[in-house]
Amino acid sequence: xxxxxxxxxxxxxxxxxxxxxxxxxxxxxxxxxxxxxxxxxxxxxxxxxxxxxxxxxxxxxxxxxxxxxxxxxxxxxxxxxxxxxxxxxxxxxxxxxxxxxxxxxxxxxxxxxxxxx
Amino acid sequence: xxxxxxxxxxxxxxxxxxxxxxxxxxxxxxxxxxxxxxxxxxxxxxxxxxxxxxxxxxxxxxxxxxxxxxxxxxxxxxxxxxxxxxxxxxxxxxxxxxxxxxxxxxxxxx
Numbered sequence: 001x002x003x004x005x006x007x008x009x010x011x012x013x014x015x016x017x018x019x020x021x022x023x024x025x026x027x028x029x030x031x032x033x034x035x036x037x038x039x040x041x042x043x044x045x046x047x048x049x050x051x052x053x054x055x056x057x058x059x060x061x062x063x064x065x066x067x068x069x070x071x072x073x074x075x076x077x078x079x080x081x082x083x084x085x086x087x088x089x090x091x092x093x094x095x096x097x098x099x100x101x102x103x104x105x106x107x108x109x110x111x112x113x114x115x116x117x
Numbered sequence: 118x119x120x121x122x123x124x125x126x127x128x129x130x131x132x133x134x135x136x137x138x139x140x141x142x143x144x145x146x147x148x149x150x151x152x153x154x155x156x157x158x159x160x161x162x163x164x165x166x167x168x169x170x171x172x173x174x175x176x177x178x179x180x181x182x183x184x185x186x187x188x189x190x191x192x193x194x195x196x197x198x199x200x201x202x203x204x205x206x207x208x209x210x211x212x213x214x215x216x217x218x219x220x221x222x223x224x225x226x227x
Binding site: 032034041042043044046049093095097104105106107108109110111 | 151159160161162163166203207213214215217218219220222
């Protein structure tokens with residue numbers, strides 16, 4: 001089946017540093033990947049849609065200069081949290097759009113927990 | 118705006134009891150609806166989609182266009198069904214992003 005990996009699975013960093021999170025589709029090509037943020041016991045909040053070879057589409061209220069997204073290949077998208085602050089601490093999840101026998105679906109990564117001190 | 122509503126934040130049932138997790142959507146053309154499940158400490162995974170009309174782990178969901186609902190049902194809940202359940206619909210746009218409900222936490226008690 002379709003597998004999506006994320007790296008790292010967790011990261012602790014100092015305030016002001018930048019953190020890069022990778023999202024990879026391991027056994028399929030994904031022209032579109034999605035980046036979400038999830039707060040404890042809450043639903044997913046879509047941050048942006050990442051398209052291979054073009055600029056990401058950000059949701060309203062998400063700062064594109066703060067959360068840099070690069071989708072350089074059909075199997076890799078990266079999210080960089082620039083100049084991270086404690087309020088950026090969260091669980092970041094990516095998903096990749098692929099095709100199963102039933103049609104298109106989103107396959108999710110395991111998530112990356114970010115703690116900014 | 119397209120919306121997905123899950124009115125229950127928490128649902129608690131006893132093992133063997135029927136369970137129904139509610140999901141309503143705002144009407145807009147022909148919706149494509151999904152149920153995703155997130156077990157404790159695991160990633161989100163697709164449970165079922167309305168176009169396949171299949172039963173997964175004993176769960177079924179029928180699209181009711183008249184009531185704009187896509188409720189998830191299981192006749193006899195099991196303890197291993199305890200998880201967070203999210204209803205979602207695919208956006209009609211090119212990116213087909215998912216519009217998510219807030220989720221319902223299902224607790225199946227022994």
